[in-house]
Structure formats: structure tokens, C-alpha cells
Amino acid sequence: MKPIKILGTGMTKFGEHWNKSLVDLAEEAGMKAVKDSNLKLKDLEAIFVGNMLSASVTGQEHLGALVAERLGSKIPAVRIEGACASGAMAVHQACLAIASGHYQKVLVIGVEKMTDLSTAEVNRALMGASAEAEEGVNGFTFASLYALMARVYMEKYGLKEKDLAQVAVKNHAHASLNPLAQFPFKVSLKQVLESPLVADPLKVLDCSGITDGAAAVVLSSRPWTVDNKQISVSIIGNSLISDTLSLSARGEITEQEATRKAVQEALRMAGIKLKEVDLAEVHDCFTIAEIISLESLGFFKKGEAGKATARGETSLNGRLPVNTSGGLKACGHPVGATGVKQIVELALQLRGQAGKRQVKNARIGLAQNIGGSGSTAVIHILERENHV
């Protein structure tokens, strides 16, 4: 596949938007991305909407046509759903559609409105991402599924609760530099460790929030220049892999097979080695998820990611900055929007537009978005090209 250019990006503030509807949020992010691309709405040829929970929250389906109508457009519009990986899955499908030659310029919007439900209701609805008839019906929540992974991991590799907490401390520190983050403030190790227990060993501050928000990108097969700065960012590798929905069907729950296979495919497509990656956005719906993701991606050996986090290797100034946006943990996790937001963050970083959280001289970024307990993994690899 030829590289797909990212022409524009946009996102809403992540948080509790009680005065905005799902389609308000989609429109806001979408129009920001279109404006950023220097294109007009009428230039676009298709819309891909990533969303998981709309039917559960308001009963509204058919989000493709809904979003197109709001944008005053009658172009092809499709909704893609892959649980918490819906956003990256929508980007993936958009890339394939562009690669087919059917479309040249496509808008992808990931959007979710979660705070219209109570926390209990939204946790129940989220179980639609799991093997509902096995896990949801029997009282599991995602916090408890990830707590199981954390317990097994801690037994196996000697990880401590404070090692998990370091992930939260780091990602909150990053979010404190991101004005669009839901939780733009630092937390201390003590605060994380003393926060209320959700599912032992995971505490409130080990968990991502319940979030409203949207993120969008304009993609194209053709090159782009912004403000004559000649910085172009492209998707050079992408992949999508499935695994079992139910955690009990996996052989090993301290690593994610779908992520492991997907990253190999994406690297092969991109023609790069993992060590060339300068920064990553990974799926830290819970602190343990970041640890497992970093190891499944191959950035660290099994059992090593916790220590590396404590040493600051994944911090903004570390050797591999991870989740500079604040991650799902502190930037927020509007589930259908998350995968698109990861790509927005990487694009901003590679263009040098990430403000106070800018990583210096980054050339290659990697995004990993997963659905359920690792049942879907979507990887995107982005590259900055300087044409000066």
C-alpha cells in the first residue's frame, strides 16, 4: 500500500460535554480537521465514523448518514464498530478505501458520548466489547477483566502496585501539558496508591475515565503542504488482527497476541524496524494495559516495561515517549474516538505542533488501539517527511 497522507487533524476537548450531543462533537472535530487540511467540505468524497456505544446510550444507529447530514453532505458515509478499537478501525478502513482508488480524500471521525449514562450503566454497555454472554452476563466489568490480567502479571513477573501506579503518574504528567485532556493535572504516586479500589489491584487512578469527545483526520492519497513549511505526515503501515473475545479462551493473558501479530505486519508494510519508532500512543485503558501493550509491541521484554516506566524511559524526555497526549488514562477515553485521537496526537508531534509536550526530532510514531480485552488490535505507523 502506498503511504496515506494525513492532510488535517482536529479534536474536541475530551471531558464531560453535557450540553453537546454526539453529532455536535462529531461535527466540531470533523470541521476542525477539514479546516486544518485547507480543503473544503465539498472536496471530500467519503466519511468514515468510528463509534461503539451510540445505540446503547441514545438508541441512535446509522451514524454515517447522521454525521453526513449534519455536515450538509450527501457523500458515502459508513459507521465502523470494533468496540474500543472503533476509531482506529475506521482509519484502517478509510486507508483501504483510498488505496482502492475509489476515493481520494476522506474524512474519518471517531466519536463517543458516554456521560449521558450513569457509571454503572456505561460499564454495563461497555461489556458489549467482551464476550457478553459469558463475561458481561456473569458480572464482569472491564476493570475486573484487566485486574485479572494484572494479578497474573504481578505473580509471574513480580510487578508491584507502585509500578502500575507509575504509568498513571507519567500519563497524568503528560496530560497536564495537553489543554484538550480530560484530566490535565499531575497526580503523585501516593495519590494513585491511596485512591479508592475499583477491582483489586486496580484503583480509580489506574483506570481511564468515562469521556465524551471526538477526534478526526482528513486522509488522502495525495501529498500536502501546510503554511509552506513542507512538513508532510503519512500513514506508512497499518494492520488489524483479531483474537478471541473471551479472556478465558486465551492461552496467555499477560501478553496480547493480536497486538504482537499486528505490529509485525505493520512494520513489514512500513519497511521499518521497531527501534526506529520515536514515540508511541498505546492503549492504556488501565495502567496494566500500557505495560502489557508495550511488551506485546516488542518495545520491552516480558516483565520489563514496569521497571522501564519507573526509570522514566517512556516519559516525555525518555528514550521512547509513550502516550504524550496523556493516553486513555488521563487524556480520556471516549471509546470510539480514542483510536483517531492517537493518530491526531502522533500527527501533531511529527509536525512539531504539540506545544508544551513536543517530542524533539520525532520522525516515526506508532499507535496501538485495542478492542475489548485485546480481541481486536489495530496498529498505525506514521512517518514525517521533510521535503525541504
Place this chain on the structure above:
Amino acid sequence: MKPIKILGTGMTKFGEHWNKSLVDLAEEAGMKAVKDSNLKLKDLEAIFVGNMLSASVTGQEHLGALVAERLGSKIPAVRIEGACASGAMAVHQACLAIASGHYQKVLVIGVEKMTDLSTAEVNRALMGASAEAEEGVNGFTFASLYALMARVYMEKYGLKEKDLAQVAVKNHAHASLNPLAQFPFKVSLKQVLESPLVADPLKVLDCSGITDGAAAVVLSSRPWTVDNKQISVSIIGNSLISDTLSLSARGEITEQEATRKAVQEALRMAGIKLKEVDLAEVHDCFTIAEIISLESLGFFKKGEAGKATARGETSLNGRLPVNTSGGLKACGHPVGATGVKQIVELALQLRGQAGKRQVKNARIGLAQNIGGSGSTAVIHILERENHV
């Protein structure tokens, strides 16, 4: 786009499957299609699942990974949702994915399980296909939205209730020849006209049923032979167009703009003229929908499709057989499966495998699947090639 070969087709009986789950139905149709293709499951590279209502019926989302798990596969798997056009939309996305060169062989499954809800509940859930916050919340059902279209159409073109009823009589007659139809029996004009009123002027026998079922196709970029008969069926044109979700935002409700635009694009892609089409499966969720669809597709002038139906022009032995499967009306309408079933029916007809309802010497078939009140239109054009 190069033609996409239909390597295999499969579908379940359409009806009330109280002893089968959604994933049971998906597996049954999917495995039939794989068997029919003479491929093995391990040959497939991706799965596209079309589904609308799963979240509303059971809370289960993430159907891509769910279906992949059931099939014992860990390949990329995506769910596509576009209301009642979810099935054809999934086929459309699969075609783009194949055209991109990313995949060679793809399984598409459309599936819906509706009878686990009461009729009132499922009618409410279906309003997710409409502008829910405007139409659903205010008490509209799809029967009442289509009844509005019928009333305006009747005023404008002098259509009578018996003309509408003729569509039901014809489609039930076709379904009586289809062993997989939900309602495989004939009805008389009198029976239709005397059936209980649902939303004036639409009666029970003007409406499609509430249906469980699944349909599947295996698609590929490469040619295919079956039993050395050398009959190959390909998708030579496909298109997807959006329109407003809400009926009140349309200028004209007796024609479907999205269908009109989509058919032009599909014909252009296929390089054929409409008059070359030998048979069609159109979206007759209500009898009035078949009339409006046939005219929006351009098969008949405005106001003429009702009379043409009464004259038998769209019957099995007419000049343009329409809905030989029995249509949504009498074969049944498991919403996410319908668009795939239409393509299955056309493929069977073009291969000469349609049994008692076989249309003679058909070379080109057209399928039209719509979402909501016409807010999404998906067109596929299929062609038989004889390589003898």
C-alpha cells in the same frame, strides 16, 4: 475498479430462530458460503460483518471479533453498520478492501437476530435507523414514515391501495418458490387488503416481517469455476450514497435521491445501461418502498411502477423480475442480513441455481439496499460471464 468475483454464497433459513443465537446464524451462513466457494476457512484473509441491532437486542457489540472467534479464526474482522443497509454496506467495504490489494479473499456475513425482542421493542430499536431524536422520540415507527410516503404518493399519482397490495401478492408468490423464505406462501389481493391496518394505508401484509437470519458471500479479486461449469459471477458496479436521516429534511418524499444518484454511479462503473439489467432485488421493506425504489432506480417513470406491477412486468415471468427471493416483504427482513441476501439471490439466479424461481438467461442483476427512510442507498450490479 476491477470486477470482484463472488466465489461462494450461503444463507440460513429466514424466520424465527428461537433456538439459535446471532453468532450461530452468522456461523451457519458463513460456513455455507465458504463451502460453496471450494475454499477453506484458512484461505480467507478478512471478515466483514454487517449488523444493525445486536447492541439493542443483547448488548453484544464487537461482532467482527465475535464471529471470527466462532469460526476459529484470528484474521482481521470488522463490523459495518448502516442501519437496514448494513449488509450491502459490508459488501461494499469488502469490495474496496479487495480492490486496495490488501486482501485477496474475504468473507462477508450479514446477520440479524430480531425475534428476541417483542414487536414493540424491535420497532423502537429500529428507529435507531431514523433521526432518533426527531422521529423516534416523537413516536414515529418505520411503518408510519413509509405510510407518509405512501399517502403523498397516492395523492400525487393516483395510486390505489390495491396497487400497493399487488407488490405483496407478487413477492409472496415468489417466496412460495423459495424454501429459505420466512413466508413461503401465496397471498391473495383480498387477503392483503383485508389484513389489519398498521399505519394507514399500510396493512400487515404491506409490511416486511421481523426476522432472524444470516446471509454470506465469499468475494475475491481472482476468478472462480464451480464444478467445471465455468460460470463466474462478478460484482461489476457498486456505489454508496447518503441522504438526510430525517424525512422532514427531504424536498421530495416520493422518490429517493440517494438511490437515484447511486444507481447512476454504479451503472457508470459497470459500463452498462439500465436496460441491460435482467432482474433486480430491491428494498421492499413496505410495498410502497418497492414502488418508489423501482422508479428512483429508473426502471419506471414516476407514477408508473404500480401499474407495471399490476400488469405483471415485475413478476417472475415478466420483462424485469423483481425480488425473486420474495423480497424483504416475504423472504423476510433480518435487517443486517438483507443486503447480503439480495446479492446471494442474484448470484444464484445468474448461476442458474435458483430452482423453481429461476429466471431464464439472466446475465445482469441489480441489488438496491437502503437504510432508514432512504438515508443510505447501496447499489451492486452483478454480471454472469460464461467462459465456455
